[in-house]
Amino acid sequence: MDLKFKEKLSYKRYARFSSITFILFFLLWCILSYGGLVQHYFLPSPTDVIRDLYILFLHDGFMTDVIDSFMRVFTGFLISAVLAIPIGILMGSFHYFDALLSPFFGYIRFMPASAFIPLLILWLGIGFTEKIAILFISIFFYLVLFVADIARNVKRELIETAVTLGANKRQVLWKVIVPASMPGIWDAMRIMVGVGWTTLVIVEIVGAQTGIAAMMIESQRFLKTGRIIAGIITIGFLGLICDFFFKKTYNIFFKWAED
Amino acid sequence: MKLSVNNVTKTFYPHGKDSIEVLCPISLEIHTGDLYVILGPSGCGKTTLLRIMAGLEEPTSGEVYFEGQIVNSPSKERGMVFQTFTSFPWLSVKKNIAFGLELNGDNKEAIPQIVDYYIDLMGLKGFENYYPKDLSGGMKQRVAIARTLANKPDVLLMDEPFGSLDAQTRWQMQELLLKVRSELETTIVFVTHDVEEAVFLSNRLCVLSSRPAKIVQELKIPFGDERKLDIKGTKKFLEVEQTVHGLIRTSIGSVQ
Numbered sequence: 185m186d187l188k189f190k191e192k193l194s195y196k197r198y199a200r201f202s203s204i205t206f207i208l209f210f211l212l213w214c215i216l217s218y219g220g221l222v223q224h225y226f227l228p229s230p231t232d233v234i235r236d237l238y239i240l241f242l243h244d245g246f247m248t249d250v251i252d253s254f255m256r257v258f259t260g261f262l263i264s265a266v267l268a269i270p271i272g273i274l275m276g277s278f279h280y281f282d283a284l285l286s287p288f289f290g291y292i293r294f295m296p297a298s299a300f301i302p303l304l305i306l307w308l309g310i311g312f313t314e315k316i317a318i319l320f321i322s323i324f325f326y327l328v329l330f331v332a333d334i335a336r337n338v339k340r341e342l343i344e345t346a347v348t349l350g351a352n353k354r355q356v357l358w359k360v361i362v363p364a365s366m367p368g369i370w371d372a373m374r375i376m377v378g379v380g381w382t383t384l385v386i387v388e389i390v391g392a393q394t395g396i397a398a399m400m401i402e403s404q405r406f407l408k409t410g411r412i413i414a415g416i417i418t419i420g421f422l423g424l425i426c427d428f429f430f431k432k433t434y435n436i437f438f439k440w441a442e443d
Numbered sequence: 444m445k446l447s448v449n450n451v452t453k454t455f456y457p458h459g460k461d462s463i464e465v466l467c468p469i470s471l472e473i474h475t476g477d478l479y480v481i482l483g484p485s486g487c488g489k490t491t492l493l494r495i496m497a498g499l500e501e502p503t504s505g506e507v508y509f510e511g512q513i514v515n516s517p518s519k520e521r522g523m524v525f526q527t528f529t530s531f532p533w534l535s536v537k538k539n540i541a542f543g544l545e546l547n548g549d550n551k552e553a554i555p556q557i558v559d560y561y562i563d564l565m566g567l568k569g570f571e572n573y574y575p576k577d578l579s580g581g582m583k584q585r586v587a588i589a590r591t592l593a594n595k596p597d598v599l600l601m602d603e604p605f606g607s608l609d610a611q612t613r614w615q616m617q618e619l620l621l622k623v624r625s626e627l628e629t630t631i632v633f634v635t636h637d638v639e640e641a642v643f644l645s646n647r648l649c650v651l652s653s654r655p656a657k658i659v660q661e662l663k664i665p666f667g668d669e670r671k672l673d674i675k676g677t678k679k680f681l682e683v684e685q686t687v688h689g690l691i692r693t694s695i696g697s698v699q
Binding site for chain 1: 497499517518519521522523525527529531532533534542543546547574575576587590591594600
């Protein structure tokens, strides 16, 4: 194997190399579980997990948990994005908005969203609203600063070109800054959706009757380790789907973007 | 059309109190039909001067008048073409050229026809639906020029528009610019540091010194309006080029 800087592997070769890690990991799991090196209630075997997944979805109505979890992430993410995108664009476009909001948001951003859980349970109970609020805190403050950065980096010459062509402020905003920022914003959303799934687990572990992580915490109480792993795999899979969604739509919406 | 620069100076304060004087008082006047080239060494402040003329920057003192009115903000009457590629990457060539027309609420039905005219004029036929990322540097600048011209500015301000192109493309663009100018009778102010380019394009040439820029000399370039690239080899051309080189050299001062 001859390592070269910046060398790109062919698609096939890349796939082959990336599968090596997965296979090794899987083999290790097989050896530990089938080989009886670890007790099965500590580490269930792949077949146990697949059986648990099957039971969960077909007999235990796990789909409703998945939908509940998904709706929480989706709602929290949507509210965050709907607010963060316009505010972030204003912050990146006008220094006044930046001064007003950037230091404040930057400060809040450093507080972990999970630290707000006790407070928000006190204020909002343990219902849907509390969960959305925590997801919002974990997504909004990062996303808004991301978007501000992206809007700030729109090439000055593009704005000046528009202005010398007769564009007023509103037109510069809508016809230059917004379209120029969209690919970056899309990428930022892809990353922040991942953060949403991470927060979801914490939110559901601390007080939810339904949801993927709620199922996992219940399974832990009854030592059903296979179901915990099945939950982890499900969340990973959903995250992958979200990622895939943003990557695919990026290629559709932003064909024009330079790489 | 008259664009006049009256005793304009510019001082920058990049780190608070340290000041950099970029322009000594500069006065010049541009009239209808001029292809006025501002020539000066890199970093001399010629771009700043052009930006002040566009209204993109404010002079520290002095003023710019356009048709008797003080210039204090950009306007579509003074179209600008930049050195960096400024095609809007999310718009096709066609849409890029229509950008200004659509902003200004022009007669919507007339737009495609105007766009077609400039696509033809700038040699962009066949590329109408391309996105800028699939165009070469020269093509991108053609789009930028077409977009500005379609807006029918009274004067076209060009800031080293061919500065990042290779030599062949640059020559091609110079010839194209002259062709377009004779067809549309556009008034142009063109900034460059390239002596050959300056002499080839201009009918009036203004040589600036190194920073802080002041006018070393204004010259009339006597080659008429119909110029082809082959005049670059003629004795007359080389003589003028030498003279201008001399002016720049004396303004920079000898190293020895």
